[in-house]
Amino acid sequence: MEEIINNNDQTLVIDHTPKLGLEFDYEQEAYDFYNEYGRNYGFSIRREWYNKRKVDGLVTSRKFVCCKEGLQAQCERDRQKRYERAETRTGCKAHMIIRHDKEKQKYCIHSIELNHNHALHIPQCAHMMPSQRKISKAQALEIDLADDSGIQLKDSYEFMGRQVGGKDALGYTKQDQKNYLHNKRQRELKYGEAGSLLRYFQKQNRENPSFYNAVQLDAAEQITNIFWADAQMIVDYNLFGDIVSFDTTYRTNKEYRPLAMFVGFNHHRETAIFGAALLYDETIESFKWLFETFFEAMSSKKPKTIFTDQDPAMAKAISMVMPSTYHRLCKWHLMQNAMKHVGHLLRGEGGFRIDFSACFKIYEEEEVLFSAWDSMLHKYNSDYDIVKFFTHFERLLNAKRYKELQVEYNLRQKLPKVKIASPMLVQAANTYTSQLFLKFQKQYEEFQGAFVKERGERDLSHEYVVSIYGKPKDRRVIWNSLENNVSCSCRKFERCEILCSHALKILDVMDIKVLPEKYILKRWTKEAKNESVQDFNGHDIITDTNLEVTTRYKSLCPLYVKLISRAAECEEAYMLTLENYKEIIRS
Numbered sequence: 001m002e003e004i005i006n007n008n009d010q011t012l013v014i015d016h017t018p019k020l021g022l023e024f025d026y027e028q029e030a031y032d033f034y035n036e037y038g039r040n041y042g043f044s045i046r047r048e049w050y051n052k053r054k055v056d057g058l059v060t061s062r063k064f065v066c067c068k069e070g071l072q073a074q075c076e077r078d079r080q081k082r083y084e085r086a087e088t089r090t091g092c093k094a095h096m097i098i099r100h101d102k103e104k105q106k107y108c109i110h111s112i113e114l115n116h117n118h119a120l121h122i123p124q125c126a127h128m129m130p131s132q133r134k135i136s137k138a139q140a141l142e143i144d145l146a147d148d149s150g151i152q153l154k155d156s157y158e159f160m161g162r163q164v165g166g167k168d169a170l171g172y173t174k175q176d177q178k179n180y181l182h183n184k185r186q187r188e189l190k191y192g193e194a195g196s197l198l199r200y201f202q203k204q205n206r207e208n209p210s211f212y213n214a215v216q217l218d219a220a221e222q223i224t225n226i227f228w229a230d231a232q233m234i235v236d237y238n239l240f241g242d243i244v245s246f247d248t249t250y251r252t253n254k255e256y257r258p259l260a261m262f263v264g265f266n267h268h269r270e271t272a273i274f275g276a277a278l279l280y281d282e283t284i285e286s287f288k289w290l291f292e293t294f295f296e297a298m299s300s301k302k303p304k305t306i307f308t309d310q311d312p313a314m315a316k317a318i319s320m321v322m323p324s325t326y327h328r329l330c331k332w333h334l335m336q337n338a339m340k341h342v343g344h345l346l347r348g349e350g351g352f353r354i355d356f357s358a359c360f361k362i363y364e365e366e367e368v369l370f371s372a373w374d375s376m377l378h379k380y381n382s383d384y385d386i387v388k389f390f391t392h393f394e395r396l397l398n399a400k401r402y403k404e405l406q407v408e409y410n411l412r413q414k415l416p417k418v419k420i421a422s423p424m425l426v427q428a429a430n431t432y433t434s435q436l437f438l439k440f441q442k443q444y445e446e447f448q449g450a451f452v453k454e455r456g457e458r459d460l461s462h463e464y465v466v467s468i469y470g471k472p473k474d475r476r477v478i479w480n481s482l483e484n485n486v487s488c489s490c491r492k493f494e495r496c497e498i499l500c501s502h503a504l505k506i507l508d509v510m511d512i513k514v515l516p517e518k519y520i521l522k523r524w525t526k527e528a529k530n531e532s533v534q535d536f537n538g539h540d541i542i543t544d545t546n547l548e549v550t551t552r553y554k555s556l557c558p559l560y561v562k563l564i565s566r567a568a569e570c571e572e573a574y575m576l577t578l579e580n581y582k583e584i585i586r587s
Contacts, residue, residue: 006234018096018114023106027059030098030107034064035131036142042120043094045065059515061099061110067130068092068118080322086414090118125409127168127558135172135180136565141240147181158395167402169557200390201228210234210535210542211299212553216289225286227293229275231541232401237274237298238533240266242580244274244303248282248311262294265526268407269435274298287317297536408435410434411526419445423513424504436524439498448491452509464509466502475502480509485518497521 018038024030031047038045040475044067051061068090097111126132135143139160146156157174161167167174204211210231218224237244241264248258262274275294279286295302305326308314318327416429416437428440450470456463462479466488476489486492486507492500498506499519522528532540567577 009540018109018112020043020109020112022109023101023104024098024108025106027062027098027107030096030109031064034096038066039126039129039132040121042126043092043116043484044131046131048095058100061097062107064096064098066092067093068116069095086410086417088414090415092117118415118513121409121412124168124405125412127171128173128409128413133172133176136562138565138568139170139172139561143177143180153178153181154587157436164561165557169561171558171561204228204230207541210539212536214293214296216286216293223287224280225277227275227277227297229297230293231535233274234298234535235533235541236266236272237262237264238301239528239531240264240272240276241298241301241303241503242523243305243307244345245307246314247309248279248314260290266404267433267436267524267526268404268411269405269433270404270407271400273400276393282311282313284316284320287314288320291317293323299534299536407434416441420448424515427514431525431526433526436498441497443492443498443501444504447504447508450501450505452505464506466505468501475500477502477506479506484516493519497524498541514558 012361012491018032018037022033024033031045035045038197046067046069047066047071048063048065050059050063052058053060053312068088069092070089071091072087072089074086093113094116095111095113096109098107099110100106101108121129142160143156146159147153151159153174157167157170157177161170201211201213204213208231211228212230212234212281213226213228215223215227243264245259245263246262247263255266258279259280260277262276264272264274266272275297279290298485301321302325304324305328306318307328308318310329315327318325411434414434416434417424418429419441422444425441425444428444429437432440443483446468450466452464453471454465459480460480462481464477464479465474466477467474478487479485486499486503488500488502490500490502493503499515535541565579567573
């Protein structure tokens with residue numbers, strides 16, 4: 001391949017943008033070039049058509065396209081499916097066509113289209129794109145070795161990711177590894193101990209000055225309580241900390257010390273961790289210190305609502321530290337206590353169970369949060385000592401954040417299915433994250449069966465009684481024509497922050513065909529994280545302080561993995577690579 005090199009101030013920059021006439025020695029070289037361009041630009045590629053010479057089978061022309069080229073075909077079987085697959089094709093026209101030049105005996109770029117009709121992936125998700133994923137022979141040997149040794153797939157994937165500096169440098173996903181292994185036996189991989197508590201905090205502070213930690217000492221100068229929050233926790237709280245759940249029911253280790261967690265929902269409705277603490281006692285003084293410390297880390301920002309269990313000491317501390325915050329008892333904890341005291345009634349099919357459950361309808365969102373969080377907490381081993389605990393807590397945190405990165409990738413990769421062609425649904429699909437759009441679309445579909453039973457006027461307000469076909473309960477909706485406000489007695493917008501089917505019906509009656517901006521909360525949109533957040537020192541938080549080093553490292557890692565994989569295939573290449581490595585290290 002001809003490399004176009006710009007020499008500016010003695011700096012060499014290789015231009016990887018496809019250009020007409022650019023030459024390659026082999027078809028595979030052209031594919032690798034376009035694939036690397038796609039990696040840098042944010043799209044996956046695939047081979048489409050080709051022409052071959054009959055005499056010797058030489059490929060005379062080949063078209064490479066964006067993976068979103070074309071449209072998904074619809075058939076009768078697809079329409080009968082209960083669950084519809086998300087769209088991945090958008091009819092993108094981006095492509096590169098090469099032709100073989102007989103005289104030069106090279107492949108040249110004959111046609112090129114660089115524009116795409118879809119959102120491009122962020123650099124952190126490049127390794128998830130299909131054309132960037134491939135298990136090399138050397139990696140396959142490592143996977144087999146790990147599997148034969150009884151290592152769990154999850155743990156071997158984590159270990160191999162650490163070997164090359166992160167999962168995004170591996171060149172394949174965990175699902176690729178699972179497909180390769182074909183469900184072989186797995187065992188648990190045990191990791192060794194990390195540093196002590198103080199060394200852990202010092203290390204975190206060195207890596208990112210926005211990391212916050214504090215300890216409370218007793219009269220004997222002994223540590224009683226510990227709180228910490230890393231940069232990402234502080235950012236997440238500032239963006240999504242309007243509703244917080246605080247939980248101390250899980251005991252971390254053999255000393256039976258409570259792990260206290262501040263958690264909530266991010267814009268994908270994934271669990272977001274805002275801060276953590278280890279408590280040696282659960283007194284008013286301890287909770288008061290913890291809440292004050294938490295708000296110091298979060299630049300004094302208070303949540304609108306906090307959910308907790310029924311601890312009286314905790315309730316007293318909340319009233320002292322955050323008097324303007326709504327304090328609510330969570331359904332999850334109430335149900336746990338109810339099972340202890342009246343479990344025999346709840347396990348039955350009688351009216352008590354129905355009436356008891358009906359009392360908690362308003363807390364459906366919070367129940368989902370605690371159920372998910374409880375499931376995640378139980379991944380811990382109850383016998384961890386304080387040192388092992390931090391190692392495994394960080395590992396769990398990284399896994400959760402990587403999952404969020406996958407959700408971010410899917411947000412751009414899989415387009416939501418708009419079931420009804422309407423301006424409002426299209427607007428919602430382009431604005432909301434996938435989970436919120438599905439919830440909104442459900443309300444929109446329900447509103448199709450809504451009708452107005454009664455209507456009346458009072459001053460500047462219009463009152464409507466709205467009924468949904470098939471549902472027994474009517475709702476009262478008020479429209480304020482002066483302020484263009486709509487409110488419903490079901491209070492779904494106040495609870496879930498999306499408009500209900502009853503309110504949507506009245507917007508339709510008022511001939512409003514798109515969602516008013518006041519009813520689209522940024523915290524549930526795709527742009528929720530597009531703003532800077534300051535830490536407790538007033539500095540803009542950078543979640544990755546070594547971004548330039550990390551970027552260079554992640555750029556080099558996949559290249560060297562490919563090099564090492566090839567070098568391991570024969571002795572001569574292995575020795576040559578080893579000699580060059582020693583030469584580079586010496587210099």
